[in-house]
Amino acid sequence: xxxxxxxxxxxREEVERIAALASLELTEAEVETFxxxxxxxxxxxxxxxxxxxxxxxxTSHGVSTAPLDRADDPQPSLDRASVLPGAPDxxxxxxxxxxxxxxx
Amino acid sequence: xxxxxxxxxxxxxxxxxxxxxxxxxxxxxxxxxxDAFDRDLHAFTFLAHDAARARARELDTNGASGxxxxxxxxxxxxxxxxxxxxxxxxxILRDYLPPYDATVVRRLMDAGAIxxxxxxxxxxxxxxxxxxxxxxxxxxxxxPTRTPGGSSGGSAVAVAAGFVPVAIGSxxxxxxxxxxALCGLVGLKPTYGRVSxxxxxxxxxxxxxxxxxxxxxxxxxxxxxxxxxxxxxDATAVDIPVPDFTAGLDGSVSGLRIGVPRELLREGVDxxxxxxxxxxxxxxxxxxASVSDVALPHAQYAIPVYxxxxxxxxxxxxxxxDGVRYGFRSSKANSLREMYRRTRDEGFGPEVKRRIMLGTxxxxxxxxxxxxxxxxxxxxxxxxxxxRAFADVDVVVMPTTPTAAFTLGEKVDDPLQxxxxxxxxxxxNLSGLPALSVPCGFTPAxxxxxxxxxxxxxxxxxxxxxxxxxxxxxxxxxxxxxxPLEQALAARVNEPDAAQA
Numbered sequence: 001x002x003x004x005x006x007x008x009x010x011x012r013e014e015v016e017r018i019a020a021l022a023s024l025e026l027t028e029a030e031v032e033t034f035x036x037x038x039x040x041x042x043x044x045x046x047x048x049x050x051x052x053x054x055x056x057x058x059t060s061h062g063v064s065t066a067p068l069d070r071a072d073d074p075q076p077s078l079d080r081a082s083v084l085p086g087a088p089d090x091x092x093x094x095x096x097x098x099x100x101x102x103x104x
Numbered sequence: 105x106x107x108x109x110x111x112x113x114x115x116x117x118x119x120x121x122x123x124x125x126x127x128x129x130x131x132x133x134x135x136x137x138x139d140a141f142d143r144d145l146h147a148f149t150f151l152a153h154d155a156a157r158a159r160a161r162e163l164d165t166n167g168a169s170g171x172x173x174x175x176x177x178x179x180x181x182x183x184x185x186x187x188x189x190x191x192x193x194x195x196i197l198r199d200y201l202p203p204y205d206a207t208v209v210r211r212l213m214d215a216g217a218i219x220x221x222x223x224x225x226x227x228x229x230x231x232x233x234x235x236x237x238x239x240x241x242x243x244x245x246x247x248p249t250r251t252p253g254g255s256s257g258g259s260a261v262a263v264a265a266g267f268v269p270v271a272i273g274s275x276x277x278x279x280x281x282x283x284x285a286l287c288g289l290v291g292l293k294p295t296y297g298r299v300s301x302x303x304x305x306x307x308x309x310x311x312x313x314x315x316x317x318x319x320x321x322x323x324x325x326x327x328x329x330x331x332x333x334x335x336x337x338d339a340t341a342v343d344i345p346v347p348d349f350t351a352g353l354d355g356s357v358s359g360l361r362i363g364v365p366r367e368l369l370r371e372g373v374d375x376x377x378x379x380x381x382x383x384x385x386x387x388x389x390x391x392x393a394s395v396s397d398v399a400l401p402h403a404q405y406a407i408p409v410y411x412x413x414x415x416x417x418x419x420x421x422x423x424x425x426d427g428v429r430y431g432f433r434s435s436k437a438n439s440l441r442e443m444y445r446r447t448r449d450e451g452f453g454p455e456v457k458r459r460i461m462l463g464t465x466x467x468x469x470x471x472x473x474x475x476x477x478x479x480x481x482x483x484x485x486x487x488x489x490x491x492r493a494f495a496d497v498d499v500v501v502m503p504t505t506p507t508a509a510f511t512l513g514e515k516v517d518d519p520l521q522x523x524x525x526x527x528x529x530x531x532x533n534l535s536g537l538p539a540l541s542v543p544c545g546f547t548p549a550x551x552x553x554x555x556x557x558x559x560x561x562x563x564x565x566x567x568x569x570x571x572x573x574x575x576x577x578x579x580x581x582x583x584x585x586x587x588p589l590e591q592a593l594a595a596r597v598n599e600p601d602a603a604q605a
Contacts, residue, residue, distance in 0.1 A: 015461070022419060022464040023426065024457055025445035033454075034461055040520055041462060042475075045408040048482050049474060058480030059487060061310035062296035062536020063340050070336040082203040088433035097428050102440045 010039040108593055109133050112319045112581070113269050114326055117175050127160035127174040127218065134176045134220050137267050141588040146242045147261035149181050150189045151221040159218050171326055173216030178262040178271040181222040182229055183314070184303040185209055188219075191431070192305045193237035194227045196451025200431035206303020207335045208272065208314050215330040220268055224258030227453045228422065229279055229307045231255050232525050235516045236455040243512070244287060245586035246551055250509040253283030259317050260287040266589035270318055270327055274304055276311045277410050278504075278529025281541035284317050285504035285554025288543045288580065290571065291317045292324045295562045296536035297342035299328075300335035308417040311410075311533040319581050321542060321572040325349035328564060344562060352565050353572040358392030360570060363497030365400045372527070374507040376547040381503045384544040384555045387577055388501075388570070398493040398500060402485040403531055409486065410530035411523055412466050412479035418456075419463030425451065458519060487535040494560050499570060502528050504541040504554030532558050540567040543580040550584070 015035045019026045026034065084090035089098040109130060110116030120130055135153060142148055156176070168174045179185060182192040184202035191197040205213070213219070226236040234242045234257030244252040245265045252261045256273025260283035263271045273280040275293040284291025292315040299314045306312060316327035329350065334343040364385060369378065389395050427433035427447030434446035452460070466475035493500055506527055515522040532539035537558050544555035555574070559567045575581075585593065 010465075014465075018461050018464050018468065021468060022460050023423075023441075023444045023448055024452075024460065025449040026457070027449075030454075030457070034458060037458060037519055038462055038465065041411065041523070042465075044520055045412055045475065045479075048405055048408050048412070048478050051402070051405065051478075051482055051485070053478060053481035053485070056481040056484050058477055059483040059534075060480060061340070062533070063342065069339065078203050083429075086200055086203065086431070087429050088427060088431065099428055100437055100440050100443045 009042055010035045108595065110593060111137070111176070111266050111269055112589070114172070114175055114323050117269060121174060127163040127168060128157065130174065131156050131160040131176060131218060131220075134267055137265070137592050138220070141265055141592075142267070144243060144248060145245060145261050145265055145588065146240060147223055147258045147265060147267060148178065148221045149191065149193060149224045149239050149258065152188060152219050155188065156218050156220050163216065163218070168216050170214065170216030171330055172212060172270070175217050175270060176220045176268045177212060177217045178220055178223045178259055178268045179209060180225050180256050180259050180271070180273045182225060182274055182305040183209055183272065184305070185219065185222065189222065190305070191238070192228045193225045193239060194451065194453070194456070195238045195432055196425045196447070197431040202303075204303065207300040207337060208331045209303065211331050212272070217270070223256070223262055223271060226255035226257070227456050228305065228418070229255040229274055229276055230418070230455050230459055232278070232282060232522055233510070233512070233515070234258060235512065236453055238453060241512055244509050245588050246288065247509065249511055250551070251286065251512050253286035253505075253509065255279040256317065257283045260284055260289055260291070263287070263289055263317050263319060264586055264589070266585075266592045270316060270323060272314060272327075273317050274312055274314050275533065276308045277414060277533050278526045280315045280317060281504050281529050281539060281554065281556060282526070285541045285543075285556075286509040286552065288552030288586075289317055289319060290321050290324045290543070291315065291541045291554075292328060292564065292567075293532055293539050294328060294332065294564055295538040296533075297340050298538070298562065298564065299331050300333075300338040300341040302335055302337035306421040308414040308533075309421060310417060311414055313533075321568055321575050322350060322353055324540070325353060325568045347565055349565055349568055352569040355569045355573065356392060357388055357570050357573045360393045360499070361497040362388060362393050362395045363398030363493050363500045364395060365403060365500060365502060366397045368400060368403050368502065372506050372524075373503060377503050377505070377507060377553050380545040380547070380553045381555060384574065385501065388574060391573060391577060393570075396497065398497055400486075400489040400493060400500070400531070402482060402489050405482050406486055406531045406534060407523060407527055409479045409482045410526070410534055411462070412475050413483060413534065415459040415463035416467050416476050417463070419460045419467065422456065422460055427451070455519065483534050486531055490531070490535050490537060490558070498559070498566055500558045502556055504528060504556040508547045508549070508551035508553055528556060537561060538564045538567055540564070540571050542571040542574060544578070545580060546584065552580075
């Protein structure tokens with residue numbers, strides 16, 4: 001029933017473009033696999049395009065009531081000393097996250 | 105004197121306590137069982153030996169109070185626990201220690217629970233089998249060659265194996281209900297907004313809910329009482345009254361109207377599952393419920409809609425894992441951009457990358473309207489179908505899954521086939537409606553099957569009442585146990601104060 005194999009609709013170039021947008025560095029093999037698998041999934045997902053949705057508002061979340069606002073009172077947040085140790089390269093003394101060089 | 109400790113239910117813990125067995129000894133029994141069986145089953149990714157023992161001692165000294173006093177629990181590893189590893193079974197969060205507890209964790213602790221450890225799951229809750237975990241799959245206690253389901257598979261195993269009576273999972277497209285069904289347990293996805301998501305590592309923010317996995321409906325109700333309610337830290341946790349969910353459990357189903365979306369069950373449902381499902385409907389009818397067919401014409405599109413919406417949200421939510429603030433960073437990078445890319449390449453597993461890619465694609469220029477916006481519109485239609493059905497019936501029932509537990513490795517190389525296994529569960533997340541899975545028997549091969557009840561917004565009480573009535577009639581949980589639990593129940597613990605260390 002569903003064990004179909006549709007022709008791929010994603011090119012390698014498209015996969016590489018998406019990977020760049022998502023900050024993912026893919027291996028050659030991953031590009032190959034994703035082009036095929038994502039193509040199959042999108043082919044399957046295309047069935048939603050058959051439905052007439054003219055005039056139908058999109059639903060972005062399941063909340064049925066207005067989101068809850070809390071009073072706009074300043075509250076203490078997590079302090080730096082407790083947050084920094086979770087980072088791979090914290091600069092504890094400076095209270096900063098250390099990262100590799102940004103500009104050449 | 106010696107006795108067995110029945111760790112299947114909160115009542116079992118209460119009975120042990122009443123017999124004079126201390127929280128410390130109950131804790132020792134939990135870890136003894138885990139030591140004996142979890143090497144094979146892999147429910148847990150982290151055991152909180154020291155914290156649990158310290159907490160048990162504190163409860164023994166100061167006395168325990170609260171609805172979960174002294175009850176050992178397990179937490180899915182995508183729930184933040186202060187100074188306790190929280191990895192979402194991902195390499196990218198290896199060794200990450202959150203600086204705070206999720207609201208749900210805080211509420212469970214305040215109710216007296218003892219956290220035994222963190223449970224295995226599909227990486228960032230993306231999957232239906234736990235095979236996407238960076239630390240390897242969990243195994244189903246009913247048949248260790250099979251998956252316990254996912255993504256909250258480790259949580260289901262921890263309960264099904266008799267390690268703890270309560271485990272907490274998260275459900276974005278069925279990740280509580282499906283593993284509960286495949287492991288013969290009760291699993292509840294509350295209404296979107298019923299439970300705070302603060303401290304849950306986000307996957308699909310408009311779909312995620314936290315809920316319990318237990319042996320009995322009563323225990324699920326007890327846990328929901330503890331975790332439900334508004335939270336200043338989550339604007340989507342709705343401020344509406346939280347009733348006592350245990351209050352209506354003894355009620356009957358007489359007069360209740362049950363809807364069956366028969367059209368949806370015509371194809372792709374295993375014959376054994378359908379037989380058990382029909383028997384369950386018949387049981388409810390005999391108890392006085394009225395049963396009618398309902399139409400959910402757009403439910404057949406739920407899978408594509410779900411995988412378009414959920415991956416779009418995931419691609420955005422997972423942008424934060426870049427090697428700067430948490431856990432893992434690639435050591436092979438010379439610039440910031442290279443560090444982002446390599447960290448994400450080495451840190452994420454294949455399914456997470458696949459979903460980030462898919463989500464990025466459907467949100468990208470030129471595809472947004474055709475895929476993402478279209479999916480959101482069909483999402484509206486799926487919700488309208490349910491609203492229409494609920495004009496005529498009180499609950500909609502269907503099997504939780506189209507098959508019983510599948511074999512490990514069976515679907516792992518075919519993502520689309522894996523996605524299709526979520527066919528009956530994703531609609532509740534897309535619509536926000538509450539849904540409960542309760543055991544409804546065993547296939548001829550001895551594998552458990554689940555019955556899913558979906559109700560109106562915030563009417564978890566109705567689901568629990570029907571589930572409770574059905575459970576009283578059938579008592580599946582008393583009929584068979586998986587082998588590890590049978591062995592644990594046969595082992596006797598000396599009382600009082602002499603459990604093995």
